[in-house]
Amino acid sequence: MEDVKDEPEYWSTRIYDAGKGKELDSALYDKGSLMMHALRRTVGDRDFFAILKRWTRDNAYSNASWLQFERLAAEVSGKDLKGFFDAWAHGTKVPPDTYLYPGDLAELKR
Structure with missing residues (x-):
């Protein structure tokens, strides 16, 4: 991930509704x-x-x-995942470190 973290073009494609031709x-x-791994780290394995x-x-x-998947993830985990999915699936920039390195992944970054 570190090799693409500073590449705006890589992050410019939305996971949700990438757009015609993408x-x-x-x-x-x-x-x-990467997002699914970050989701796993955010909500926990169970x-x-x-x-x-x-x-x-x-x-x-x-x-x-x-959007049904996003609602299901929030329902099952009991967490507000709006910021997470806004950053990862709907965003066009590198997600903030909170979402990019959730849980103890932040420790690995240091």
């Missing part, structure tokens, strides 16, 4: 996996895996939206 942008795959299990169970054989 549906397969490589940043979506990288940022998406809630993270409960979110994934419930998501797949509740949406099997159907369609669902990203």
Whole structure:
């Protein structure tokens, strides 16, 4: 992550609604996996895996939206994740360190 932290173009692609022509942008795959890891560190393993299990169970054989995922994550974790998802999924800049290095990841950064 440190190799792209200071690259504005990398962060300019939104994970949520990337825009026409950016549906397969490589940043979506990288940022998406980084965001999911940060979400895991933010809500903890138990809630993270409960979110994934419930998501797949509740949406099997159907369609669902990203905003539904955000609501489910907040519901299962009992946390206000608006700032997290605003920074990671809706933002076009590098997320603040609070969201970029959640939990004890902040210790690794030092």
